[in-house]
Amino acid sequence: MRFKPMEYISSLFRWIFSTVSVFCNKFTRPIFKWILRRTTGLCELQRICYCEPNGAPRILGVEDSLRKSKSNKIKTLLEFLDRAAVERRFSSEGSGKIVNNTVQTICSIKKIRPDVHQPFNRLFGECVSIIWGYYQLIHYIEDIKTTSYDATNQEHEKQLLELWNHLMPERKLECRVSNSWKDIGFQGDDPKTDFRGMGKLGLDNLCFFANNYKDVSRQVLSHSNHPQHGYSFAIVGINLTHLAYTLWKDHSAKTHVYNLCSQQLSVAGPTLLHFHRFYCYLFVEFDKLWLAEKPASIMEFGRIRNQFEKNIRLLLANRNCIFKLNIPVEHV
Template identity: 70%
Template sequence: MSIRLLITRLFDFIKRILHPFTKWVLRQTTGLCELQRTCYCEPSGASRILAIENSLKQSKSVKVHTLLKFLDLAAKEKRLTAAGSAQIIRNTVETICCIKKIHLDAHQPFIKLFGECVSVIWGLKQLLHDLENIRTTAYDSSNTEHEKKLLELWNLLMPMKELDFRVSNLWKDIGFQGDDPKTDFRGMGLLGLENLHFFAKNYSEVALQVLSHSNHPIHGYSFAIVGINLTHLTYTLWKDGTAKSHIYNICCHHLQIPGPTLLHFHRFYCYLFIEFDKLWMAEKPATIMEFGRIRSRFENDIRLLLSNRDCLFKLNIPVEHV
């Protein structure tokens, strides 16, 4: 173990030991609980929301943890809707104020700021349940909606070329492995198709440029297969919490309350696809066998960026032709 790592772990241990005492001292001197200090002192965005989330998780109050279980269940049951969210958030704020002995009339700013944090935190949890449902929905060739979206994907990416048959080798032209794309969606289910379709439809010019890059005679890659792989990366970053810095910042930046939506997930995916394409073309790999190395480097770079609480990915639309 390096000296630096040892010192870091020792510092973290001391910090954990002193944390309850520090909280008590600050409560006595400021008259504010940790949640109030966080709302009033932390800047808007990921810094504040992550601090609130961490404070709630670390609470030793049984009542607080009972409340958190209630919110988790509400997210799972998709009760944080436009109609139902306001009442749930209001009850949550009132419950916390009661537990922490916060006077509602004297701390109106806290009520607003804490309510927004709760709304975003559990809005994300609800969205993750929705994403899991889409991911675990298998592509069904007998489902007319699935088939329609797949054929739309072809028309968006190959507007000048008509698909001869539903099962055709032409699918390889947009990066599928075989003559029937449904087999390639097994890993990420319908979510893989939804991401590809969103990219091709909403950023059509960029998607066509990226597709042209993927068809490079020397440095090419399989557009659709890489796209589905990036769906897996996007989903993983959201599910394991790595992407929270971006998600929480984007919600506050665009005032998206009660929380993130599927649109944010799709845009995050598009950002990753565009950035991966840039890296791939910059690397100019001699063979597709280098995909694993480049994919691993790309993920590490993205995780490093997301480790910054100020991280906010913005789509950089221009993509150079090759």
């Protein structure tokens, strides 16, 4: 094997930089925090809540500060909040009590006087509600994803037929198992086999798009049936469910979700509605990219899909990111 000195030197510098960065983060961060606490009279959480802009910058800052805390009391608190999210206790009834107790606990640990720092109580409480509401929703989405499509379940079957009716209102489906399903982008005569990867979540997303954005979804469907540059509408839709799920699961979507929730008049954690709308945004934007690329065949799907994911992740990397569909919603 030939020795390459430049590659060796480059690797050495990367190792040194990485080591120094870790060292500085480990030892200088506590020092800076102590100096700022002494000079401002505010703890890090207070400085974030008061100084960071509303939305993802503030919420991500609070979450990062809590996760990096070395306080055993805060670590115990985080374990409680994570467990509450798994058990779905951030409901309309239970969320308020959990958030209030969390604020009181942090004030006690950080020696913050609630009567003096009333804005902190509200701002920090809003962050807690959105952060752990997000985690709770991910667990719920996971449950839907792992729920297999069941052809013996009347609700599942009803929802599948509604999908056809929303997309093909002028045309009646001849029978449940039919070659006609290919006209809306399924692979075979029975769509149930196409939901194996994403389970019920794939069907829920498609139905939400078709029901709540009727004109847009039918327009996208017509694009997918282009004689030269077409694609399989339903299959691509299920693939985009996987992308949406992945972006939420690996927390890339936090910027969008945190910014969106913080803009609401009544601040609360995200709901399944936010996930469905996020999916619809992806579908519309993917369709735009596909039409712009004018692929020669469906064989280019992998390339375009990878480019699309790269574009979306780049947008989400911006802490001010927020995805909005500038089209009317009919039944939301």
